[in-house]
Amino acid sequence: AQTVTQSQPEMSVQEAETVTLSCTYDTSENNYYLFWYKQPPSRQMILVIRQEAYKQQNATENRFSVNFQKAAKSFSLKISDSQLGDTAMYFCAFRRLTSNTGKLIFGQGTTLQVKP
Amino acid sequence: SQTIHQWPATLVQPVGSPLSLECTVEGTSNPNLYWYRQAAGRGLQLLFYSVGIGQISSEVPQNLSASRPQDRQFILSSKKLLLSDSGFYLCAWATGQNIQYFGAGTRLSVL
Numbered sequence: 001a002q003t004v005t006q007s008q009p010e011m012s013v014q015e016a017e018t019v020t021l022s023c024t025y026d027t028s029e030n031n032y033y034l035f036w037y038k039q040p041p042s043r044q045m046i047l048v049i050r051q052e053a054y055k056q057q058n059a060t061e062n063r064f065s066v067n068f069q070k071a072a073k074s075f076s077l078k079i080s081d082s083q084l085g086d087t088a089m090y091f092c093a094f095r096r097l098t099s100n101t102g103k104l105i106f107g108q109g110t111t112l113q114v115k116p
Numbered sequence: 117s118q119t120i121h122q123w124p125a126t127l128v129q130p131v132g133s134p135l136s137l138e139c140t141v142e143g144t145s146n147p148n149l150y151w152y153r154q155a156a157g158r159g160l161q162l163l164f165y166s167v168g169i170g171q172i173s174s175e176v177p178q179n180l181s182a183s184r185p186q187d188r189q190f191i192l193s194s195k196k197l198l199l200s201d202s203g204f205y206l207c208a209w210a211t212g213q214n215i216q217y218f219g220a221g222t223r224l225s226v227l
Contacts, residue, residue: 033214035215037218042220043154043204043220043221043223044218044220044221045160045206045208045218045221046218047215047216047217050214050215089157091159091160095214100167101148101165101167101173102148102150102165102210102214102216103150103162103165104162104216106159106160107159108158108159109157109158109159111157
């Protein structure tokens with residue numbers, strides 16, 4: 001069975017600085033998807049970024065980028081130029097490529113506080 | 117564009133009362149639908165998912181049930197609520213883009 005681990009329950013960063021959130025996963029699959037979701041205080045889950053395992057290039061979305069290390073089964077999220085609005089809980093998630101149900105397996109989350 | 121509606125936003129119910137949370141999706145057809153529960157400060161637990169009308173799969177045996185009476189409608193129910201049913205409930209949908217999109221959630225307090 002697949003598992004997703006986020007080892008940092010809480011992190012903080014100063015506004016305009018860069019922060020990296022860690023995520024590791026365990027799977028025997030070769031092809032899959034990885035996601036980072038953001039949950040601000042409103043608790044609305046928002047997709048931040050997606051990575052296909054068969055793509056070697058790391059995904060980037062404006063100030064958000066990932067460091068995908070397939071062999072190490074690591075999928076970290078880097079937030080550059082942190083803004084107060086980035087304060088949220090961040091979840092890493094895994095999805096099998098061949099899953100017809102689209103089920104996501106989530107980590108336990110990392111609470112990020114951006115300080116002014 | 118696709119949108120997902122989930123209601124009510126907040127609900128306070130006594131122990132032993134019934135529950136009905138509704139989720140509807142607009143702008144897409146035959147989506148996969150999901151119900152999650154999230155305890156305070158914790159991760160998401162998948163409760164049910166559905167790949168089509170009348171098709172419900174349960175992930176965790178519990179006091180809740182789900183139904184999908186229409187293609188874009190997903191309902192979470194309980195006949196008698198327990199204290200342990202309190203939490204934040206999220207509905208989500210997905211299609212071939214392999215991305216799940218979430219509703220705004222329902223905060224349920226069972227007293």
